[in-house]
Amino acid sequence: MSTTLKPAAPTATTAPRRLGPLTLAARQGRLEIRQFLRSRESVVFTMGFPIIMILIFAAIFDDEISPGVSYTQYFITGMIATGLMTVSFQNLGIWIPIERDRGVLKRLRGTPMPKWVYFAGKVIMVVAIGIAETALLLAVSVALFDLQLPGTAGKWFTFAWVSVLGVTACTLCGIAISSLARTARSGSAVVTPVALVLQFISGVFFVFTDLPSWMQQVAALFPLKWMCQGLRSVFLPDAFGAQEPGGAFELGRVALVLAAWCVIGLLLCLGTFRWTTRRDG
Template sequence: MSDTVAPAAATARTRHPLPSVLATGWSRAAAETRMFFREKDAVIFTFAFPIILLVIFGSIFQGRVNSQITVAQLYAAGLIGAGVMSTSFQSLGVGIAVDREDGTLKRLAGTPMPRAAYFLGKIINVLLLSLLEVAILLAVGVALYDLEPPSAAGSWVTFAWVFVLGITASSLLGIAVSSLPRSAKSATAVISLPFVVLQFISGVFIPFNQLPDWLIRVASFLPLKWMCQGFRSVFLGDAGASLEPAKSYELGRVALILGAWVIGGLVLCLMTFRWKGRRDG
């Protein structure tokens, strides 16, 4: 009888193979997206916070930084970069810390699901949310502050690679930083605080020409400064180049440094990521 059962089991496995990593990742992404939109507080904070900041700063500072660009347009371009990093670095870091604390990671690690599918699902979810965030901020900038979307195809190509490199680096850093909080309750404070500081020193809220030289040097080692610089090149064009510290957008350096952060973020993930919480040993 055992000789009969063994071929039958092998046939069943052949007929019903496990889903691929890509298919499982898509399923995880769909689940992550549904869970995100069920959390109304998270939805409001993620999408409304950058918009509120843009409206507040755009209403308070109504002057011009030069003859062609208003202060509000400068903020709009920078907040697009901050919005992308918010939905990747901050939301992803907090979300994974919560998954670790409530045992989700531990349970998933004990299933046949490929571990790569969990990360793939998270990153697809982040990609969708980031695109939505950019679309909303761009719509607000166009409607309220006369921000002009680029008409040249080359500018949209620049937007695409800055977006891809920026979101990849930010997501990897978010995965790495998710191991820092000691509990899910502290995750928001631990991860949000450095992100808020990063925005102030990266030219999002305060133009670089108003920052001390030492802060500019510090920001030049960090990814958000280069993400915002890349997005400003897209949405402000040549008229905004003179506002940069180098009087140029330095797109080659933008690509180099964001690429370096992608590699560095991957290394940090491999070194620091934990599937179990601190209490699990």
Template sequence: MSMTATRVPGIVPTGLWRARFELTQYFRSGDTLFFTFLFPVFMLGLFSVAFGADGDVQMAPGLPALPMAQLYLPGMMAAGLLLSGFQNLAIDIALERADGTLKRLGGSPLSPVSYFLGKIVQVMVTGVLQAALLLAVAGLALGVPLPTEPSQWFTFAWVFVFGIATSALLGIALSALPRSAKSATAVVIPIGLVLQFISGVYLMFWQLPEWLQNVASLFPLKWMAQGMRAVFLPEEYAALEPGGEWNLVGVAAALGIWLVVGLIMSLITFRWIRRNA
């Protein structure tokens, strides 16, 4: 009598199935949808209306005047990467650990690789959709002139990929910090807010004190925002950056380092169940 072994789906098919589940859950969650997907779009519109009523703004003598929406677009694009990856995953995984979801998944055939593949695909898909929505609102509704040079879009592409991957891995690593479902948002959201305020999202980076710019340079969001400014602002605005240039080599190096740090921290800290649970 022959016996047929049950075939277990591979890591990639299982991960893609998990990604479909994650995307379905994401778009069914109203609070998550607003605070990680629509929030940058909302803030871009708010700042544009609140501070751009008097027309284009000249940030320094000799620089071209720009719509306020154009000045805020790079920061909001970078904030979207942080919210989609870092904040979303850090809170989501912490909640799944607290409510026992991770414990159940750990006892199933689902491998950690497939689990994280599902999470990262979800972050990538929502990040791309969010960026497309930001660009559409900025260009069509707020009158922001979008880049026309292929080199600028190439810069946008690699900053986007580096930024969202780094944010996702750091979010996975941070998810180990909250010790309960109640503390997840209390731990993660303040970190994200502080980083946004010191990294050129809500405040123009060149208007911050030099010591605060130096502190922000220790974290990846500052470099994401700087890379996005190189895409969406005129070349003349590079004069306002530290060193008087966009320093895209520095952006790539900083995000690459944080990508490796996030990967190592994720591998070290992730557990299906807390050791002291």
């Protein structure tokens, strides 16, 4: 007795589910945050350096620079701005050359992953670490140095937009300056001196109006000076605005300069960013 074999019924094949752009960005962001946290040196420097500097300078300088404003309070606002610059400009300017030199960027460019996802992951990492660092700085400053938190919604709003514009400008500039480093080792040598000079001339370590006029003019060309000035309007008394070079906090000019640097940084990124090292072509 012969049996007739029936052809197997066709099985439906399910196409792999395509991830949406938000999911891709979130996954890349989580990856970037994990990589950052695994580097203990980066965590200690980024999160600990501003706090260590506040403790040192508060122990050395305890005088008032204006009625009701101590040097420590003035210095803390500058260190908040410096912390935001460190996690964005300095970290990206150092780590992207390392990834480029190791061939990570070259491999990413050869995958189906959209190129923008890589940058979205960096932005998410910067925002997450920046928020954590700023919260830690504020907690230490309030607990140990009597820093007064903003008492109105308007000042919190100013704090938010100054931080967002400042971090955006510094992030874009960090991505742009990463292309200047020829090797992984040269990233720190390129970026760190720039960051240190900006801190010294932008009113972080010294009262800005005590600096030579030519130094003030140079600092006014870069974002950090305006980030510090915007944050002083949040944490220092309104009357202190008269001590600023323009006789006021000039928040309109702060917003204009930081927004201009966002545009400049974006143009520099588009024109200079490299996925491969020069030796790879």
